[in-house]
Amino acid sequence: MRIALFATCIVDAMYPRVAQATVEILERLGHEVVFPAGQACCGQMHVNSGYFPEALPVVANHVRTFESGFDTGEYEVAVAPSGSCVASVKHQHALVADWAVEHGVKGADSTLAARADAVGARTYELAQLLTDVLGVADAAAQLGSYLPGTITYHPSCHGMRLLHLGDRQRSLLASVEGLEVVDLPEAEQCCGFGGTFSIKNADVSSAMLADKVANICGTGAGACAGGDASCLMHIGGGLHREKRTTPSGRPVRTVHLAEVLASTREKPLTIDGELALAGTPGGAR
Amino acid sequence: MSTVSLGMPALPPRGFGNISETEPFPSYARRELQNDQLRANLRHATHTIRDKRLRVVSELPDWEELREAGSAIKAEAMERLPELLAQFEEQFTARGGTVHWARDAAEANRIVEGLVRATGSSEVVKVKSMATQEIGLNEYLEERGIAAFETDLAELIVQLGHDKPSHILVPAIHRNRTEIRDIFLREMPGVDPELTDEPRRLAMAARAHLRRKFLSAKVAISGANFGIAETGTLGVVESEGNGRMCLTLPETLITVMGIEKVLPRAEDLGVFMQLLPRSSTGERMNPYTSLWTGSTPGDGPKDVHVVLLDNGRTRALADRHGRSALHCIRCSACMNVCPVYERAGGHAYGSTYPGPIGAILSPLLTGVEAEENKSLPYASSLCGACFDACPVKINIPEILVHLRGEDVEARHSRPGARRLPSQFDLAMAGASWAMSDGARMGLLERGLPLGKAAAGRDGVISKLPGLGAGWTQSRDIPAPPAESFRAQWAKRAKNSADPHGIKEGEGK
Numbered sequence: 001m002r003i004a005l006f007a008t009c010i011v012d013a014m015y016p017r018v019a020q021a022t023v024e025i026l027e028r029l030g031h032e033v034v035f036p037a038g039q040a041c042c043g044q045m046h047v048n049s050g051y052f053p054e055a056l057p058v059v060a061n062h063v064r065t066f067e068s069g070f071d072t073g074e075y076e077v078a079v080a081p082s083g084s085c086v087a088s089v090k091h092q093h094a095l096v097a098d099w100a101v102e103h104g105v106k107g108a109d110s111t112l113a114a115r116a117d118a119v120g121a122r123t124y125e126l127a128q129l130l131t132d133v134l135g136v137a138d139a140a141a142q143l144g145s146y147l148p149g150t151i152t153y154h155p156s157c158h159g160m161r162l163l164h165l166g167d168r169q170r171s172l173l174a175s176v177e178g179l180e181v182v183d184l185p186e187a188e189q190c191c192g193f194g195g196t197f198s199i200k201n202a203d204v205s206s207a208m209l210a211d212k213v214a215n216i217c218g219t220g221a222g223a224c225a226g227g228d229a230s231c232l233m234h235i236g237g238g239l240h241r242e243k244r245t246t247p248s249g250r251p252v253r254t255v256h257l258a259e260v261l262a263s264t265r266e267k268p269l270t271i272d273g274e275l276a277l278a279g280t281p282g283g284a285r
Numbered sequence: 286m287s288t289v290s291l292g293m294p295a296l297p298p299r300g301f302g303n304i305s306e307t308e309p310f311p312s313y314a315r316r317e318l319q320n321d322q323l324r325a326n327l328r329h330a331t332h333t334i335r336d337k338r339l340r341v342v343s344e345l346p347d348w349e350e351l352r353e354a355g356s357a358i359k360a361e362a363m364e365r366l367p368e369l370l371a372q373f374e375e376q377f378t379a380r381g382g383t384v385h386w387a388r389d390a391a392e393a394n395r396i397v398e399g400l401v402r403a404t405g406s407s408e409v410v411k412v413k414s415m416a417t418q419e420i421g422l423n424e425y426l427e428e429r430g431i432a433a434f435e436t437d438l439a440e441l442i443v444q445l446g447h448d449k450p451s452h453i454l455v456p457a458i459h460r461n462r463t464e465i466r467d468i469f470l471r472e473m474p475g476v477d478p479e480l481t482d483e484p485r486r487l488a489m490a491a492r493a494h495l496r497r498k499f500l501s502a503k504v505a506i507s508g509a510n511f512g513i514a515e516t517g518t519l520g521v522v523e524s525e526g527n528g529r530m531c532l533t534l535p536e537t538l539i540t541v542m543g544i545e546k547v548l549p550r551a552e553d554l555g556v557f558m559q560l561l562p563r564s565s566t567g568e569r570m571n572p573y574t575s576l577w578t579g580s581t582p583g584d585g586p587k588d589v590h591v592v593l594l595d596n597g598r599t600r601a602l603a604d605r606h607g608r609s610a611l612h613c614i615r616c617s618a619c620m621n622v623c624p625v626y627e628r629a630g631g632h633a634y635g636s637t638y639p640g641p642i643g644a645i646l647s648p649l650l651t652g653v654e655a656e657e658n659k660s661l662p663y664a665s666s667l668c669g670a671c672f673d674a675c676p677v678k679i680n681i682p683e684i685l686v687h688l689r690g691e692d693v694e695a696r697h698s699r700p701g702a703r704r705l706p707s708q709f710d711l712a713m714a715g716a717s718w719a720m721s722d723g724a725r726m727g728l729l730e731r732g733l734p735l736g737k738a739a740a741g742r743d744g745v746i747s748k749l750p751g752l753g754a755g756w757t758q759s760r761d762i763p764a765p766p767a768e769s770f771r772a773q774w775a776k777r778a779k780n781s782a783d784p785h786g787i788k789e790g791e792g793k
């Protein structure tokens with residue numbers, strides 16, 4: 001299958017390794033990955049901050065960029081390694097398009113909402129694509145995923161509540177050879193990022209983050225995995241600021257689901273030159 | 286405001302009363318966050334009810350269908366509101382009651398005062414009611430020499446403590462037992478000076494205090510959970526039985542009801558009597574449900590009145606993106622699951638309606654453009670827990686975003702605003718320019734190595750200027766990678782002989 005990668009702005013600019021891991025996984029499964037060059041951002045930062053006029057060109061760009069490949073048959077589906085960006089494409093784009101028409105914004109396009117919905121319908125979050133479309137249930141068997149150590153998992157709000165990802169991400173992690181997934185207490189609680197919320201309500205956001213960080217560290221896991229780079233940047237930023245370490249003394253980090261799945265025996269996931277979960281319990285089963 | 290054109294010259298009047306923030310949410314919340322006792326009380330209380338709610342909700346296999354039904358009935362009621370209110374008035378009057386209409390808080394207060402005065406009494410007992418909190422009725426009556434006694438235990442604690450409620454179901458959620466004992470010792474006439482903070486002893490003290498009031502009061506004031514158009518019936522749902530006492534013992538009963546509480550049919554109650562107790566107290570059935578239809582000679586109050594309160598509700602109704610906020614049945618499930626409410630507490634929202642519902646309802650009632658509640662739509666991380674919990678499926682996150690849009694638009698259309706954009710406006714405009722074009726993004730990303738240079742020795746950025754300062758107060762930012770994915774991909778495409786030409790570990 002030919003699959004279009006939507007890297008999302010944060011992954012593209014801050015975590016290219018996550019996009020790279022996504023490509024690796026899909027290619028290992030025998031699919032071809034296309035990167036539509038005009039892509040930039042899903043626009044949720046603008047939408048969620050109430051800047052609809054500013055969101056409109058961002059949304060229009062996304063729809064334009066991705067629909068052409070669908071139309072020409074260049075690719076069949078699109079994937080993004082981020083639940084919130086996929087939720088934005090699926091649920092917010094048409095709203096913004098309708099808003100523009102309703103408010104008579106100059107250049108508003110009455111066809112945009114329907115086109116946005118068509119793009120949204122073929123856009124998947126990574127775990128969704130792997131599980132529902134590509135039928136990957138056992139990452140170790142089908143992808144050769146291998147990572148020794150213990151990890152905990154934070155299900156980000158938008159994936160959990162807007163996309164109803166259920167246990168898809170967690171099951172994929174749990175099927176990685178060598179990896180033990182330990183439960184995160186109060187896992188379903190928001191980490192406090194919320195885009196510009198983290199700036200506009202910095203104190204409440206920080207208090208939420210403090211609880212998330214404490215819960216993660218309480219598990220004793222070597223890292224916290226998740227499917228949203230932005231939440232992970234937030235949580236990782238808190239872990240780093242508080243200089244949190246595992247019982248064995250190495251920093252507790254955040255890793256993206258895609259990176260874990262891309263990790264193999266031959267080329268296990270490393271961070272700063274050491275094995276991602278080095279020194280944490282778990283290990284080969 | 287996006288309004289339905291009803292051919293009216295202007296928007297319906299704004300609501301006012303205790304529905305406006307007293308200070309911007311972020312600064313109020315910052316203060317409250319420092320109160321460890323408050324945070325511990327809130328955390329304990331919300332988590333207890335939250336867990337209980339989850340347990341009893343999961344018992345019902347048709348919970349989702351019930352939510353759908355509740356949502357549909359409310360949508361129908363909003364659609365047919367004028368017609369249903371007229372029907373309610375007709376039925377209520379036919380059964381011996383009197384209907385009064387109040388456009389806003391001031392009018393409602395005046396009507397109630399007049400009704401109390403007509404009885405010659407200067408004391409009333411009260412059933413816990415959000416509507417009368419919203420219009421500030423107690424304070425209004427107090428100033429005019431009429432004493433209003435709250436009879437709900439938690440409301441009593443708030444009233445004696447000269448405090449404000451901070452939760453719609455558990456108004457004294459921010460207090461612990463020791464604080465409550467101190468308040469009783471200080472404020473309750475004739476209280477046992479040996480009173481301990483044992484819950485049973487506290488409840489007994491309140492009970493003795495309240496008994497005297499129930500037996501002497503000639504007038505009671507209540508709110509209403511439901512008003513049934515078909516039969517002109519009013520209903521109150523409660524846990525302690527104090528409401529039942531107030532609703533049956535006095536001679537005159539005055540009910541203040543928001544116009545959105547009307548339900549088309551008596552049978553609709555079946556849905557809400559399942560949704561409400563499970564969502565609010567985590568009980569299968571609430572202990573007391575009182576329904577009354579007009580007056581019956583020799584039984585209960587002789588004189589029954591209802592004040593139908595607008596106070597911004599028609600205004601909220603005119604906002605088609607926001608109107609479903611009026612579906613709210615005040616169960617409080619949204620605040621019990623809200624991570625922001627849990628930390629900031631109810632007072633930070635300024636209004637009688639705190640938490641997620643307050644963050645949308647208060648601005649809708651007063652009007653966002655009035656700026657009174659302009660920080661409330663931002664008091665959420667949009668995590669969606671409230672939407673999941675809401676028994677009538679109010680899409681609170683979507684309405685929050687809609688109201689943010691209204692706020693930004695209102696701000697920008699003020700004279701001079703365009704000439705003086707805020708730092709945030711500039712950032713948003715700049716990001717929009719960059720993020721609406723892949724080539725521009727690519728160009729900007731060539732500056733990523735600069736960020737790497739700005740990072741400290743440990744490879745992170747710990748201090749940002751301006752807007753970013755909020756972020757770096759508690760979080761580091763990883764140094765950006767030397768190259769964006771876009772750039773890496775372009776290289777790979779050029780050098781297709783090496784399909785995996787991206788070095789691992791880049792971008793940390």
Ligand code: SF4
Pocket residue numbers: 564612613614615616617618619620642671674675676677678679
């Ligand atoms: S918005 Fe929904 S959850 Fe919140 S109080 Fe109202 S009915 Fe309950």
